[in-house]
Amino acid sequence: MEPLYVEELGSKVVSVQDMYNLIVRDPANAALEINWRDFIPIVNRWLPNKKLDKMLKDVTRRRSALVRALIHQQKDILSSGKESKGYLDMLLKEGEILSERQLETAIWEPVIESTTTSHVAMVWAFFNLAKHPHTQERLYKELEQVCGNKAVEEKDLGKLPYLKGIFYETVRRHSPLPLVPLRIVHEDVEIDGYHVPAGWEILINIWGANNYEGEWKNSEEWKPERQLEFPVEEDIYRTMVFGAGNRLCAGWTQAVTIASLIIGRIVQNFKLKMPTGHEEDYDTIINTGTHRLRPLFSILTPRNL
Structure with missing residues (x-):
């Protein structure tokens, strides 16, 4: 992507790194801010956290300004007669009933959500491969047996159980989101002998569940073969990464599809090799996801050489 002129941000030219910060990093960091006044509602009413409110409004304003500039840029490209190919192009062409704010949200949400999940999963998958x-x-x-010389496509994924196993084992061992958002219990319930009263909020430790030795033998090992034991109809029960029930992640199948296709196509075209000294680089940094502490470093050799 080229730098972009965003008039709403004070007539500034925004670099690609700035785009990432405005669309992904800043909103993600803002989401982690805790307003302790929320735990004492009466204090929040009389002494609102004006500094936090100002920060959240500024992050939202800057993000929205950039997304609107990207949308307007694409509209100019389409008006010049170029063919529609992308997601935004499709929304602009077919989604005429969408308001400007709905269009902004439809563009921004897939970017930030895939950055903290699918992207993290793919990096860890390449590390382990x-x-x-x-x-x-x-x-x-x-891949060679199923796809031959052609690039793997979405229609091939149902015939590639090992590729699917690699994806699910990666999100088990390196859960992209260590915790899921809070859930409110709407009625009294008993879970494994624990009484949870209605009205309570619960926080599920996804990382802990996916690395629980009582459920996963040698849980610290990355072993795709263990995922082959699950029948296709139980895919969503392999891990709790995507949640479950009515609050199941709406992008579940999209995430699996996109990540699997990218992993498959990279392996079709390149051999990945871990440089000496980087084999045990498991250090992570946990904010909105379990990102690697240091960028992935591996050697890629084209298979056609």
Whole structure:
């Protein structure tokens, strides 16, 4: 992407890094801010956190300004007669009933949500594939058998159980979101001997559940073969990464599809090798997701050489 002129931000030219900060980093960091006054409502009414409110409004204003500029830029491109190819193009062409704010949200949400989930999962998948060449070659042979010389497509994914196993084992071992948003209990319930009264808020430790030794033998090991034991109809029950029930992540199938296609196509075209000294680089930084502390470093060799 090229730098973008955003008049609403004070006639500034916004770089690609600035775009990432405004659309992803700043809103994600803002979401982590805790207003302790929320726990004492009467204090919040009489002494509102004006500093936090100002910060949230500023983050929202800057994000919205950039998204609107991107939308207007794309409208100019479409008006010049160029073919529609992207998601935004489709919304602009088919979604005429969308308000400007709905259009902004429809563009922004997939970006920030996929950045903290699908992106994190793919980075950890490539790390483990580079570290385990035998797993990488088993995946390559599966892709070769099903797809031949053509690039893997969405219609092929149902015939690639090992590729799917690699994705699900990655999100189990390196849960992109360590905790899910708070849930409110609407009626009294008993779970495994624990009484949870109606009105309580619960926070589910996804990372803990996915690395629980009582459920996953040798849970610290990244082992895609264990995922082959699940039947297709139980895909959503493999982990709690996408939630469950009525609050199941709406982008579940999209995340699995996009990540699996990218992992598959990279392995079809490249051999990944872990440089000496980086094999045990499991250090993470946890904010809105379990990102790697340091950027992924691996050696890619084209398979056609």
